Amino acid sequence: xxxxxxxxxxxxxxxxxxxxxxxxxxxxxxxxxxxxxxxxxxxxxxxxxxxxxxxxxxxxxxxxxxxxxxxxxxxxxxxxxxxxxxxxxxxxxxxxxxxxxxxxxxxxxxxxxxxxxxxxxxxxxxxxxxxxxxxxxxxxxxxxxxxxxxxxxxxxxxxxxxxxxxxxxxxxxxxxxxxxxxxxxxxxxxxxxxxxxxxxxxxxxxxxxxxxxxxxxxxxxxxxxxxxxxxxxxxxxxxxxxxxxxxxxxxxxxxxxxxxxxxxxxxxxxxxxxxxxxxxxxxxxxxxxxxxxxxxxxxxxxxxxxxxxxxxxxxxxxxxxxxxxxxxxxxxxxxxxxxxxxxxxxxxxxxxxxxxxxxxxxxxxxxxxxxxxxxxxxxxxxxxxxxxxxxxxxxxxxxxxxxxxxxxxxxxxxxxxxxxxxxxxxxxxxxxxxxxxxxxxxxxxxxxx
Amino acid sequence: xxxxxxxxxxxxxxxxxxxxxxxxxxxxxxxxxxxxxxxxxxxxxxxxxxxxxxxxxxxxxxxxxxxxxxxxxxxxxxxxxxxxxxxxxxxxxxxxxxxxxxxxxxxxxxxxxxxxxxxxxxxxxxxxxxxxxxxxxxxxxxxxxxxxxxxxxxxxxxxxxxxxxxxxxxxxxxxxxxxxxxxxxxxxxxxxxxxxxxxxxxxxxxxxxxxxxxxxxxxxxxxxxxxxxxxxxxxxxxxxxxxxxxxxxxxxxxxxxxxxxxxxxxxxxxxxxxxxxxxxxxxxxxxxxxxxxxxxxxxxxxxxxxxxxxxxxxxxxxxxxxxxxxxxxxxxxxxxxxxxxxxxxxxxxxxxxxxxxxxxxxxxxxxxxxxxxxxxxxxxxxxxxxxxxx
Numbered sequence: 001x002x003x004x005x006x007x008x009x010x011x012x013x014x015x016x017x018x019x020x021x022x023x024x025x026x027x028x029x030x031x032x033x034x035x036x037x038x039x040x041x042x043x044x045x046x047x048x049x050x051x052x053x054x055x056x057x058x059x060x061x062x063x064x065x066x067x068x069x070x071x072x073x074x075x076x077x078x079x080x081x082x083x084x085x086x087x088x089x090x091x092x093x094x095x096x097x098x099x100x101x102x103x104x105x106x107x108x109x110x111x112x113x114x115x116x117x118x119x120x121x122x123x124x125x126x127x128x129x130x131x132x133x134x135x136x137x138x139x140x141x142x143x144x145x146x147x148x149x150x151x152x153x154x155x156x157x158x159x160x161x162x163x164x165x166x167x168x169x170x171x172x173x174x175x176x177x178x179x180x181x182x183x184x185x186x187x188x189x190x191x192x193x194x195x196x197x198x199x200x201x202x203x204x205x206x207x208x209x210x211x212x213x214x215x216x217x218x219x220x221x222x223x224x225x226x227x228x229x230x231x232x233x234x235x236x237x238x239x240x241x242x243x244x245x246x247x248x249x250x251x252x253x254x255x256x257x258x259x260x261x262x263x264x265x266x267x268x269x270x271x272x273x274x275x276x277x278x279x280x281x282x283x284x285x286x287x288x289x290x291x292x293x294x295x296x297x298x299x300x301x302x303x304x305x306x307x308x309x310x311x312x313x314x315x316x317x318x319x320x321x322x323x324x325x326x327x328x329x330x331x332x333x334x335x336x337x338x339x340x341x342x343x344x345x346x347x348x349x350x351x352x353x354x355x356x357x358x359x360x361x362x363x364x365x366x367x368x369x370x371x372x373x374x375x376x377x378x379x380x381x382x383x384x385x386x387x388x389x390x391x392x393x394x395x396x397x398x399x400x401x402x403x404x405x406x407x408x409x410x411x412x413x414x415x416x417x418x419x420x421x422x423x424x425x426x427x428x429x430x431x432x433x434x435x436x437x438x439x440x441x442x443x444x445x446x447x448x449x
Numbered sequence: 450x451x452x453x454x455x456x457x458x459x460x461x462x463x464x465x466x467x468x469x470x471x472x473x474x475x476x477x478x479x480x481x482x483x484x485x486x487x488x489x490x491x492x493x494x495x496x497x498x499x500x501x502x503x504x505x506x507x508x509x510x511x512x513x514x515x516x517x518x519x520x521x522x523x524x525x526x527x528x529x530x531x532x533x534x535x536x537x538x539x540x541x542x543x544x545x546x547x548x549x550x551x552x553x554x555x556x557x558x559x560x561x562x563x564x565x566x567x568x569x570x571x572x573x574x575x576x577x578x579x580x581x582x583x584x585x586x587x588x589x590x591x592x593x594x595x596x597x598x599x600x601x602x603x604x605x606x607x608x609x610x611x612x613x614x615x616x617x618x619x620x621x622x623x624x625x626x627x628x629x630x631x632x633x634x635x636x637x638x639x640x641x642x643x644x645x646x647x648x649x650x651x652x653x654x655x656x657x658x659x660x661x662x663x664x665x666x667x668x669x670x671x672x673x674x675x676x677x678x679x680x681x682x683x684x685x686x687x688x689x690x691x692x693x694x695x696x697x698x699x700x701x702x703x704x705x706x707x708x709x710x711x712x713x714x715x716x717x718x719x720x721x722x723x724x725x726x727x728x729x730x731x732x733x734x735x736x737x738x739x740x741x742x743x744x745x746x747x748x749x750x751x752x753x754x755x756x757x758x759x760x761x762x763x764x765x766x767x768x769x770x771x772x773x774x775x776x777x778x779x780x781x782x783x784x785x786x787x788x789x790x791x792x793x794x795x796x797x798x799x800x801x802x803x804x805x806x807x808x809x810x811x812x813x814x815x816x817x818x819x820x821x822x823x824x825x826x827x828x829x830x831x832x833x834x835x836x837x838x839x
Contacts, residue, residue, distance in 0.1 A: 060787065060788045060791040060792065061791055061792055061794075061795060069788055072787065072788070073786075073788070096787070097787050098777070098787070098791070099777070099787075099788075099791030099792075099794075102737065103737055103738060103740065103742075104631070104731060104733050104735050104737055104738045105727070105731050105738040105743075108730070108731045108732065108733070109522070109523070109526060109774075112519055112522040112523075112658070113519055113774060116517070116518040116519035116522060116658070117517065117519035129629075129630050130629060130630040130631060130733075130735045130737050131737075133630050133631070133633055133733060133735070134633075134731055134732055134733035134735070134738075135732075136633070137633065137635060137636075137732055138732060141657065153630075198629075199620055199623070199628060199629060200628050200629035200630050201629075201630055225617065225620050225629070226629060334786075
C-alpha cells in the first residue's frame, strides 16, 4: 500500500468519525434511529449537509399583528435552542419568517419568495385561514410540505388526497364546537344559548359543532363581519332573544368589543364562553383598555368566563412545559415576556422538530409527509391531546379541556376530551399528560427508513 | 370692459385645482418625441405605438427568461398593478377625476374570473378575462354616471364608499362568493404551445408561475397599447380639455358629463382586467385582498410615477412591487429582526412618498420632462442669442 493511499484511508476514517459525531451532535440523539450511521447529504431543496431551511408567513404589521406577531419570535427562540444543542441530526435550522399583513395578496408574494427565492424545505405554521388559502394550491402543486398551519379550519386536514402536503395542527373549530356543545348540554341544560360568530369558516364550523349537541337550546345566532367594529346590533339581538349563555367564536379584538358593547347595553348574560382563539386574557385586557380609552383597564370583565384549552398557558408556572419554555425564552435573549402566543409558537416548533427527526437523517419533502402520516399520531408534547395524523387525515390535535378565566390565568373545569370531525363521538382522554424530555428537545425515531 | 371678464376668470381659477406641474407627465408624447424632427420612429402614432409594442414584447420575453422564478412571480404581480394604475392614470392625470375605488373595481374583475374558473370545464382564459373586463366596465359606467356629477373631495368620498362597500358584498352573498375566505382560483395550466415556445426560446422549464407572468405581460402590453392610442386620439385631447378648462371645453361644445363617464368607464375596464390577472396570480379572490390600501397604493403609484403618464404608472407600480421586499431584506441584512424589518417597509415607502412630493411633485416622468423642457428652452435661447450675436 503506497503512502498516499494510506493517507487517503486515514482521511476517510477521520471524515467518517467527524460526520458521525456531527450527525449525533444533539447528545440526546445518540440513540435516535435517524442516525443510521450514514452521512448527511443535501437530500432535497433547502437541505444541506449542515442546515435545513424553513419558512413561514405571519402578520407582523397591520390589524392582526398584536398577539400574532409574537408567535414567530417563540418559534425562533425554540429553533435557536435546538441549534445551540446541536440541531436536528447535526443540521442547524434556518428559520425565515415574512410579513403578509394578514392580506392574502401579500401572502402569495411572500410565499413565492420563500419557495422560489429562499428555497425553503418546508413552510411551517403559516397563519390565517384566508391568507393561507391563497397559497394552498401553490404549495401542493409545487410539492412543498406545508406543515402545521396556524388556523383551525378544516381545509388543512380533512382532504389529504387533494392537499397531500398540508397538515393542520391546532384543534379544529368543529371539534371545539362539539366539545363546547356537549359541555353545555350536560352542565347547563336549561341555559338559553346565544351564539356570537365570526362570519367565515371559523364561526361556521364552530356553530356546526355546537349544534350537534344543543341545537334546541340555541335561541339566537348572530354574525359579525371582521373589520366592522360596531357589534351593537348583534349584541342587542342576543339580548332581545333572552340569551343567558353566550358562546363566542371570535378573534380577541371582538371579545373586547362584545364585552364593551354588552356593558353599554346593560346586557348581563349569566355566562360568557369564548372559544380558544378569542380568549387570551392578557391580549383581551390590553385591547379592552385601548378600545375603552382607559375606562376599563384590564381583563376583569372576562373574569369567570369559560374558554377551551389545548396548550398549557403562561400563568401555570408549575407546569413543566411552561417552565421549560420559560428557560428557552430567557436563553433566546429576545425582548418581552413569555406570552401564550410565544408558547404556541414554541409548541409548534417542538412538533416541527419531531417531524424533522422522524423524516430521518436525510429528509426529503415526500419523506417528511410520510413520516408525519406514519408516526405523527404517537408524538407527545405540550399539546394536551394526540394528533390525528394518518394517511386519511391530516387533522391536528383532537381534544380540548374546558377552563374558567380567573384574573390573567385560568383553572380547569373539565379535563381533556377528544373527538374528531363529523359524527365521531366525544370521549374522555385517558392518556397521561406528557412531560418535557431532558433539554426540552424531542427524540423521535426515523419513520421512513 | 373688466366687469364681464371677472366671472370668466373666476370660473377659470376654480378649475386650476389640477396644477399644471402635477399633470406635467400627462402631456409627454407617448413614445419618443417627434417634435425634434430627428426621431427614427415613424410619424404615424399608430405605427409608432406598434413598433413600441414589438419592442416591449421582445423586451419582456428577454426579461422573463433571464430572471429567476421568483422575479417572474414579482413581474406577474407588477403586471396587474400596472394595468390598474394605467387605467387610473388616464382617469386622474388626463381627465382630472380622482378615484379611491379602483380596488373595488379590481375586485369585480377578480371575482368574475374566479367564478368562471370554478366551473368543471372552464371556458378559454382570454374569454374569461374579456368577461371580467365587461363586468367591471358595466359597474364602472354606473359609478361613472354618479361620479361625473361630483368634484374633488366629493368624488373621492363617493369612490371611497365604493372601495369600502363593494367587498362587503362578497360577505353578504356568502354562498356564491365564498364570504371572508373568498374563492380559491385554480390557475389554468400552461398550454402545450407555450411550453414549446419556452423550450425554443430559452430551454427553461415552463412552470405555472412563468405562464402567469406571460399572461400578465400580454395583458399589460395590450392594455397600454390601447390606452396609449386612446390618449393620443381626439378622445384623449377632449379629456385633457375637460380637465384643464371646464368652461372653455363646454364652450367648445364638449359635453363634460358624458366625457367624464367615458373616462371612468375606460379606467374601470382596465381595473377589471387587472383584477382578473390578480385572481390568476394570487390564486384567490377574497375581500381582504381588496382593502382600501389597494386603492390607495394605486393612487400613490401613479402620483410617484407622474400623473397621466403610462410609463409613470409602470414605474410607480414597479416601486410598489419591488421596494417592500428590497427594504425588508436590507433591514434584515442590517441586523434588524424579521418583525422590525417588516415594519421598515411601509415606513420607507411613506418617506419616499413624502420626499417625492416635496422635491418632485410632478412625479418621476413629469419631473424628468419638466427638466428636459427647461433644458431645451435654455438651449434654444442660447442658440438664438448666439445666432443673433454672430
